[in-house]
Amino acid sequence: MRKFMVFDIGGSAVKWSVINEDGSFVESGKFNVSSNREEFFSELAKTTNEMKDKYDVKGIAISAPGAVDSETGVIGGISAIPYIHGPNFKEILKEATGLDAELENDANCAALGECWLGAGKDNKDLAFVVCGSGIGGAIVKDKKIHGGIHKHGGEFGYCSITCELDGEPKFTSWSQAGSTTALARKVAKLKGLEEGSLDGVQVFDLCNKGDEIAINEVNKYYFIMAVGIYNIQYTYDPEVIILGGAISERPEYVDEINKRLDALMNSDLEGTIKPVLKTCVFGNDANKLGSLCNYLQREKQ
Numbered sequence: 113m114r115k116f117m118v119f120d121i122g123g124s125a126v127k128w129s130v131i132n133e134d135g136s137f138v139e140s141g142k143f144n145v146s147s148n149r150e151e152f153f154s155e156l157a158k159t160t161n162e163m164k165d166k167y168d169v170k171g172i173a174i175s176a177p178g179a180v181d182s183e184t185g186v187i188g189g190i191s192a193i194p195y196i197h198g199p200n201f202k203e204i205l206k207e208a209t210g211l212d213a214e215l216e217n218d219a220n221c222a223a224l225g226e227c228w229l230g231a232g233k234d235n236k237d238l239a240f241v242v243c244g245s246g247i248g249g250a251i252v253k254d255k256k257i258h259g260g261i262h263k264h265g266g267e268f269g270y271c272s273i274t275c276e277l278d279g280e281p282k283f284t285s286w287s288q289a290g291s292t293t294a295l296a297r298k299v300a301k302l303k304g305l306e307e308g309s310l311d312g313v314q315v316f317d318l319c320n321k322g323d324e325i326a327i328n329e330v331n332k333y334y335f336i337m338a339v340g341i342y343n344i345q346y347t348y349d350p351e352v353i354i355l356g357g358a359i360s361e362r363p364e365y366v367d368e369i370n371k372r373l374d375a376l377m378n379s380d381l382e383g384t385i386k387p388v389l390k391t392c393v394f395g396n397d398a399n400k401l402g403s404l405c406n407y408l409q410r411e412k413q
Contacts, residue, residue: 116407117160117169117211120218120399121145121176123192126155129400130163131173133408135229137397138167149195157208164209172205173407174215175222175399179263182216182410188263214407219266220257221402222392223250226354228405230393235351239344241268243357246287247340251348256409273340290336292359299329312359338372345387356392366391 113132120127122145129140143159146152156172163169178197179189185202205213216224223232223240232238236255242248247269251258258265269287276282288294292312299318300310302325310318318326341353359365366389377386392398 114170115167116171116173116404117163118173118400118404119156119159119175120221120396120403121174121193121196123177127396127400128159129397130167130169131400131404135401135404139163145193149199152193152195153199153204153208157205160205160209160211164211169211171407171411172209172211172213173400173403174201174213175218175403176201176215177218180215180217180220181263182214182259182406185213185215187215214403214410216257216403216406217250217259217263218399219248220250220259221400221406222356222398223252223266223354223402224257224405225394225398225400225402226356226392227252227255227402229401230398231354231390232352237348237350239348239350239353240266241341241344241353241355243337243355243359244291245293246291251350257406268340268344271340271343273336286336286340290333290340292333292357295329295333299326302329316359316362334368335372335375337369338376341369341387341389342373342376342381342383345385346383349385352388352390354390354392356395356398360391361395 113134115130115132115138118129118131125142125144127142130138132138143155146155160172176187176196177191178187180187185200187197201215202213219242226232227238238252240250249268250266269285271286272283273286273289274284296310296312296315297307299315300307315326316330319330344353369389373386377383394401
């Protein structure tokens, strides 16, 4: 069975694995993100060549932040690692390792991983929503990523979730209104605490302990999530919407969103199709599995 070198590029560390063609893991590790481009690519090549000697890996699959162009191998947009935007990953890694490389956006990879072997393995059409410091996501059609003409397909966090039209129009994006960072910031402000003194996990813990401010804001958070999910259902009409991000692992998470969805379904919005929600099976490993899935799909093109 063929083996592949797989990298998941994060803001501070690069996680890597050697993965079999069937999605089973062979060996894993990680290294810190370098301070400059040369060291970064040198570390990618060094790790790949070591695993190539050890396991005879046949190709390189990469999950990366930003507006990834899978055709050219160039990453547009912005991320926490400025120097990855511009260089051609495919050319650099081919020259350094002799192996072909394929790359895709990290949220798209997570969606592909879950669609391939995880929560969406029995579905062809799904939407994936990443809930964290912002709201990200992906759209999968017929088991393949729909990136859109500008590589922004599934960037749900940019969608306007609230608007105020009395006076100067004011709009709030889903990321601004419904991320765990926004939730923590709001609760800290209402409690008279310093900004950054609370995180999302602490706010949910306060809610579970009966803190009235936290209870009120968490209720709003769930409603915002429900509205965003409802809008996805009536924009794309997927079979299932999969939720990712650390906060989605809370046991009550899906049930609480479903309660707010019930309220929307019984409102004046007139919707009759309630979204089907699931959470990730593979967590952080979904990015790696999805990047390998992307490699194997592109290999067949």
